[in-house]
Structure formats: structure tokens, C-alpha cells
Amino acid sequence: MTFSIVATDGVDVGVAVASKFVAVGAFVPHAEASVGAVATQCYANPSLGRIILSAMKGGSIAEEAVRRALAPDPDREQRQIGAVDIRGNAYAFTGRACPEYAGHVVGSGYAAQGNILAGPEVVEAMAKAFEAQRGELLDKLLAALEAGEKAGGDRRGKQSAALVVLRPRGGYLGLTDVYVDIRVDDHPEPVAELRRIFRIWELTLLQRDDPTDVVSKKDVAGEVQEALRRLGFYRKEPTGVWDEETEAAFREWAGFENFENKIRDDDKIWGSVYRYLLERGRQVHR
Known part of the structure; x- marks a missing residue:
């Protein structure tokens, strides 16, 4: 059947x-x-x-x-x-x-x-x-x-x-x-x-992302900070500058979402992870 x-x-x-x-x-x-x-x-x-x-x-x-x-x-x-x-x-x-x-x-x-x-x-x-x-x-x-x-x-x-x-x-x-x-x-x-x-x-x-589907942290710092702020991981107003506090908040969120194997060791974020973060941030109204 x-x-x-x-x-x-x-x-x-x-x-x-x-x-x-x-x-x-x-x-x-x-x-x-x-x-x-x-x-x-x-x-x-x-x-x-x-x-x-x-x-x-x-x-x-x-x-x-x-x-x-x-x-x-x-x-x-x-x-x-x-x-x-x-x-x-x-x-x-x-x-x-x-x-x-x-x-x-x-x-x-x-x-x-x-x-x-x-x-x-x-x-x-x-x-x-x-x-x-x-x-x-x-x-x-x-x-x-x-x-x-x-x-x-x-x-x-x-x-x-x-x-x-x-x-x-x-x-x-x-x-x-x-x-x-x-x-x-x-x-x-x-x-x-x-x-x-x-x-x-x-x-x-899965680690099969398109290698060209990445965004630069410095280019999206403000958006990422706002999304992390809405989700409760970034605890101040967005500055638009990717600093140590932003990196720590991003990694904390990634661990919360079980994305530890999607964390890159350079100045880039996988596009799939970036888009998911923004989507999750938009779902929270503050």
C-alpha cells in the first residue's frame, strides 16, 4: 500500500x-x-x-x-x-x-x-x-x-x-x-x-551551500543587529558596525538554533543562515 x-x-x-x-x-x-x-x-x-x-x-x-x-x-x-x-x-x-x-x-x-x-x-x-x-x-x-x-x-x-x-x-x-x-x-x-x-x-x-551564496558581515551588520535585538540576543541599539559584541550575539543565536556547523571562521555569513535570521527577526514584533 x-x-x-x-x-x-x-x-x-x-x-x-x-x-x-x-x-x-x-x-x-x-x-x-x-x-x-x-x-x-x-x-x-x-x-x-x-x-x-x-x-x-x-x-x-x-x-x-x-x-x-x-x-x-x-x-x-x-x-x-x-x-x-x-x-x-x-x-x-x-x-x-x-x-x-x-x-x-x-x-x-x-x-x-x-x-x-x-x-x-x-x-x-x-x-x-x-x-x-x-x-x-x-x-x-x-x-x-x-x-x-x-x-x-x-x-x-x-x-x-x-x-x-x-x-x-x-x-x-x-x-x-x-x-x-x-x-x-x-x-x-x-x-x-x-x-x-x-x-x-x-x-x-547539511554543508552543501552554494559557495557564492555568502554575505559580508560588515555589509549586513545593521540588519543582523536589529534581527538579533528583536530575538533577544543583541541588547543595545544597532550601530551598523560588526564588533565583538555583535559576533558574540550572532554565535549565541546560531548555537540556540543548532547552526554550530554553519558558523564560518571568516568575515562572511552563509546566505541561507542570513536569510533565516532576518526571517526569524521579522516574526518578532517589539
């Missing part, structure tokens, strides 16, 4: 999924950095995800790993699985007993699959969007999920969505492999909400 896509670019591995099912992110996505990604759905047996990843870690390509995992499963014709290994080998299985419309599209480095869909156009749209979207793997996965929903998605409606992308040492401060891991467990517009939460994740945690 789900549509999903698993993919890799040879470095990142990930899964994006949406469904008229509560907390779909708890059951469908499985991934391991430098190994691969799996989606287990349609009368899902989540334990198959771990089995398939273990087989791929042991050297099996995606198809072999899925076939071996399903072989002893008496309910395999009710299962739907998409899998991709880190080498880009992708495979999908749609059991004959999966509720209509059920099907999949497999391409280079990805597999899109779904059941109880509006029609085959859902997975076809996902595949086209994935192949057309530029950027990182996460951008391609989100684009595919949005395209699937636009094409009709789960014909029963909407409820939850999730996005998982792993990158070796790509997580917070380089301490984990979790590049992106967000879920919407129950929402009337889960894919749109997933995109909204991703923007916050990206601003707070």
Missing part, C-alpha cells in the same frame, strides 16, 4: 517512500552505507530488509540477495521489494498477489515500485523524475517521490512519508553515516511536509 524508490549514486544510498499507512518510515526503508538500500512493502516483512542487506554486504548483487531472501518465504507473492547495491545493480520484485495497481520500474542505480497505486503512471513518473533531476541523490529521491504523488500515488489517499540517505561519515559532524533521516508519520500532506522538514534539516545540518 505504498510507493517508494531505492537508489544509489555509488557513494550515497537511499530510500524515499510515501503511503496511506501510518509511519511508513518505520517499516519500508532499510539501508547501510557502502552496501545498499532496500524497500520492503505490500504486506511488508521488514526482516527481509536486514536479510537482503546482509547478503549484499556479503557480496551478492541486489537481484541475487532478494531472490535468496524470498525463496523460503511462503507469502512471497504478497511481497513487493525494491533493492539496489552500492555498485548500482538494482532489482525489484512484485508478487502476483499484490493489490492492483502493483508494479515497478528498474533503471540504472534505482528501482521504483508501488502497489494499490492510481496506475502504472505513478512508478513511471517516479523513474522519469529521478533520471531528470540534477543534484545529489537526495534531490533525485525527493523529486521522484513528489512526481509519484503528483501522478496519483497511493489510490487510497495520503498519510505518511520518509526519506533516508546514508553517506560514509556524512552525518552530523562526520560522526555517523546518516546524511538524511526524516519521517512524517501522520499528516494530510505528508510529501509536502517531508519537503518542509527537509529544508530545515538542510539548513541546520
Whole structure:
């Protein structure tokens, strides 16, 4: 009762999924950095995800790993699985007993699959969007999920969505492999909400800003001081001069917002952080 896509670019591995099912992110996505990604759905047996990843870690390509995992499963014709290994080998299985419309599209480095869909156009749209979207793997996965929903998605409606992308040492401060891991467990517009939460994740945690999208502290000192004053971090009237007190207030605010990994050691501010600060300041009326 789900549509999903698993993919890799040879470095990142990930899964994006949406469904008229509560907390779909708890059951469908499985991934391991430098190994691969799996989606287990349609009368899902989540334990198959771990089995398939273990087989791929042991050297099996995606198809072999899925076939071996399903072989002893008496309910395999009710299962739907998409899998991709880190080498880009992708495979999908749609059991004959999966509720209509059920099907999949497999391409280079990805597999899109779904059941109880509006029609085959859902997975076809996902595949086209994935192949057309530029950027990182996460951008391609989100684009595919949005395209699937636009094409009709789960014909029963909407409820939850999730996005998982792993990158070796790509997580917070380089301490984990979790590049992106967000879920919407129950929402009337889960894919749109997933995109909204991703923007916050990206601003707070990802270091992929456009290197040209920066502003000079001396050029925006007055605006920053006013925003910080409204937010309670700068405690005097703006001077328009970026001094030690302004720097301290800015860093205090950045820590409050969990932007410590977005603090630069030069005389610049990331444009994304600057715009967010001004927006937050405008929301406070004094």
C-alpha cells in the first residue's frame, strides 16, 4: 500500500517512500552505507530488509540477495521489494498477489515500485523524475517521490512519508553515516511536509551551500543587529558596525538554533543562515 524508490549514486544510498499507512518510515526503508538500500512493502516483512542487506554486504548483487531472501518465504507473492547495491545493480520484485495497481520500474542505480497505486503512471513518473533531476541523490529521491504523488500515488489517499540517505561519515559532524533521516508519520500532506522538514534539516545540518551564496558581515551588520535585538540576543541599539559584541550575539543565536556547523571562521555569513535570521527577526514584533 505504498510507493517508494531505492537508489544509489555509488557513494550515497537511499530510500524515499510515501503511503496511506501510518509511519511508513518505520517499516519500508532499510539501508547501510557502502552496501545498499532496500524497500520492503505490500504486506511488508521488514526482516527481509536486514536479510537482503546482509547478503549484499556479503557480496551478492541486489537481484541475487532478494531472490535468496524470498525463496523460503511462503507469502512471497504478497511481497513487493525494491533493492539496489552500492555498485548500482538494482532489482525489484512484485508478487502476483499484490493489490492492483502493483508494479515497478528498474533503471540504472534505482528501482521504483508501488502497489494499490492510481496506475502504472505513478512508478513511471517516479523513474522519469529521478533520471531528470540534477543534484545529489537526495534531490533525485525527493523529486521522484513528489512526481509519484503528483501522478496519483497511493489510490487510497495520503498519510505518511520518509526519506533516508546514508553517506560514509556524512552525518552530523562526520560522526555517523546518516546524511538524511526524516519521517512524517501522520499528516494530510505528508510529501509536502517531508519537503518542509527537509529544508530545515538542510539548513541546520547539511554543508552543501552554494559557495557564492555568502554575505559580508560588515555589509549586513545593521540588519543582523536589529534581527538579533528583536530575538533577544543583541541588547543595545544597532550601530551598523560588526564588533565583538555583535559576533558574540550572532554565535549565541546560531548555537540556540543548532547552526554550530554553519558558523564560518571568516568575515562572511552563509546566505541561507542570513536569510533565516532576518526571517526569524521579522516574526518578532517589539
